[in-house]
Amino acid sequence: xxxxxxxxxxxxxxxxxxxxxxxxxxxxxxxxxxxxxxxxxxxxxxxxxxxxxxxxxxxxxxxxxxxxxxxxxxxxxxxxxxxxxxxxxxxxxxxxxxxxxxxxxxxxxxxxxxxxxxxxxxxxxxxxxxxxxxxxxxxxxxxxxxxxxxxxxxxxxxxxxxxxxxxxxxxxxxxxxxxxxxxxxxxxxxxxxxxxxxxxxxxxxxxxxxxxxxxxxxxxxxxxxxxxxxxxxxxxxxxxxxxxxxxxxxxxxxxxxxxxxxxxxxxxxxxxxxxxxxxxxxxxxxxxxxxxxxxxxxxxxxxxxxxxxxxxxxxxxxxxxxxxxxxxxxxxxxxxxxxxxxxxxxxxxxxxxxxxxxxxxxxxxxx
Amino acid sequence: xxxxxxxxxxxxxxxxxxxxxxxxxxxxxxxxxxxxxxxxxxxxxxxxxxxxxxxxxxxxxxxxxxxxx
Ligand code: SF4
Numbered sequence: 001x002x003x004x005x006x007x008x009x010x011x012x013x014x015x016x017x018x019x020x021x022x023x024x025x026x027x028x029x030x031x032x033x034x035x036x037x038x039x040x041x042x043x044x045x046x047x048x049x050x051x052x053x054x055x056x057x058x059x060x061x062x063x064x065x066x067x068x069x070x071x072x073x074x075x076x077x078x079x080x081x082x083x084x085x086x087x088x089x090x091x092x093x094x095x096x097x098x099x100x101x102x103x104x105x106x107x108x109x110x111x112x113x114x115x116x117x118x119x120x121x122x123x124x125x126x127x128x129x130x131x132x133x134x135x136x137x138x139x140x141x142x143x144x145x146x147x148x149x150x151x152x153x154x155x156x157x158x159x160x161x162x163x164x165x166x167x168x169x170x171x172x173x174x175x176x177x178x179x180x181x182x183x184x185x186x187x188x189x190x191x192x193x194x195x196x197x198x199x200x201x202x203x204x205x206x207x208x209x210x211x212x213x214x215x216x217x218x219x220x221x222x223x224x225x226x227x228x229x230x231x232x233x234x235x236x237x238x239x240x241x242x243x244x245x246x247x248x249x250x251x252x253x254x255x256x257x258x259x260x261x262x263x264x265x266x267x268x269x270x271x272x273x274x275x276x277x278x279x280x281x282x283x284x285x286x287x288x289x290x291x292x293x294x295x296x297x298x299x300x301x302x303x304x305x306x307x308x309x310x311x312x313x314x315x316x317x318x319x320x321x322x323x324x325x326x327x328x329x330x331x332x333x334x335x336x337x338x339x340x341x342x343x344x345x346x347x348x349x350x351x352x353x354x355x356x357x358x359x360x361x362x363x364x365x366x367x
Numbered sequence: 368x369x370x371x372x373x374x375x376x377x378x379x380x381x382x383x384x385x386x387x388x389x390x391x392x393x394x395x396x397x398x399x400x401x402x403x404x405x406x407x408x409x410x411x412x413x414x415x416x417x418x419x420x421x422x423x424x425x426x427x428x429x430x431x432x433x434x435x436x
Contacts, residue, residue, distance in 0.1 A: 229431065
């Protein structure tokens with residue numbers, strides 16, 4: 001057997017045609033929601049929505065961590081960045097997200113020390129190299145990203161670093177999927193399960209979709225062929241009257257996930273109520289730093305409380321995230337809201353629906 | 368943000384590894400995975416290997432892509 005090529009074999013156009021011909025044998029019309037911004041990106045990049053339109057409608061859900069960060073939580077980053085002697089570190093996407101205070105990018109241009117990092121370990125290095133400064137990592141993300149933040153706190157404790165802090169707006173994905181289904185606002189026939197979140201939390205945990213909501217779920221990889229194959233598996237389940245969790249992304253996702261990563265996450269964080277853009281407060285959906293690590297909790301060490309004025313803006317990211325509207329249904333989509341001049345987070349992050357829709361909507365390279 | 372990419376392990380030094388991501392060499396942490404060797408593929412996310420990629424499962428998936436109905 002040939003060795004698989006993890007890059008090219010999953011983009012092969014002739015295999016794509018083969019899967020598509022199998023998909024087109026099904027007649028039923030269904031709506032599938034993808035709960036992961038990475039899937040949204042691939043779906044738009046490869047024109048998968050248009051290819052499938054005959055019978056399958058893809059809807060994006062609240063799968064982009066930057067997009068679901070509420071304005072209150074975002075405001076904390078501005079307060080922290082302006083705190084004397086603080087170096088604010090965060091992942092790159094956060095810098096261009098606009099809110100009533102402007103963007104972190106603008107603050108940085110004004111001279112505040114804000115640095116983007118690739119990894120929390122880079123933030124730790126900044127802390128070690130700047131013993132007289134206080135380094136705060138503004139942590140955004142889901143279960144995929146949270147273990148890396150938790151690991152940085154464990155490392156800081158091990159190294160006895162007294163100048164490293166984390167402000168966590170990290171979130172658990174399952175509560176928001178349940179909130180969305182319970183709201184009944186969108187009709188979903190099946191779910192494309194988030195591949196990389198599942199790398200950490202496993203595939204079995206998604207059994208509540210078929211068991212409690214009678215919705216089939218296929219955990220999918222991120223290459224275009226993974227997504228097509230997952231759509232095929234969903235159609236097949238429905239045609240055969242089955243309703244279960246299937247794992248298309250077996251090369252990376254185990255039934256129980258990554259136990260080490262989960263342990264690291266659960267050692268440091270505990271569930272707490274959190275605010276989501278578009279959804280409001282969802283109980284047990286936030287990751288709060290546990291008491292035993294409170295010395296690293298930036299929200300306790302610094303005063304991050306701030307009152308914000310929820311202005312009525314034209315941005316409809318909340319509805320986009322709930323799957324209620326498509327990006328182009330927003331009046332200012334494309335004019336004036338563009339990735340260069342974003343009015344909301346969904347146009348900033350590469351995983352945001354508005355950004356993906358704007359950049360790739362005309363691509364249909366697989367047909 | 369949940370983007371994770373396949374990378375090939377070039378060198379292991381304790382809990383760290385040097386990996387090749389489509390020609391770009393990066394140092395990553397192996398804190399969250401076990402039993403990996405030089406030459407293995409791992410899924411990398413924000414500087415950490417999140418999972419070892421199974422060549423056997425990858426090959427099976429590719430075979431499934433080729434199957435006709
Ligand atoms: S197009 Fe821009 S303003 Fe409209 S919902 Fe998307 S990000 Fe918000």
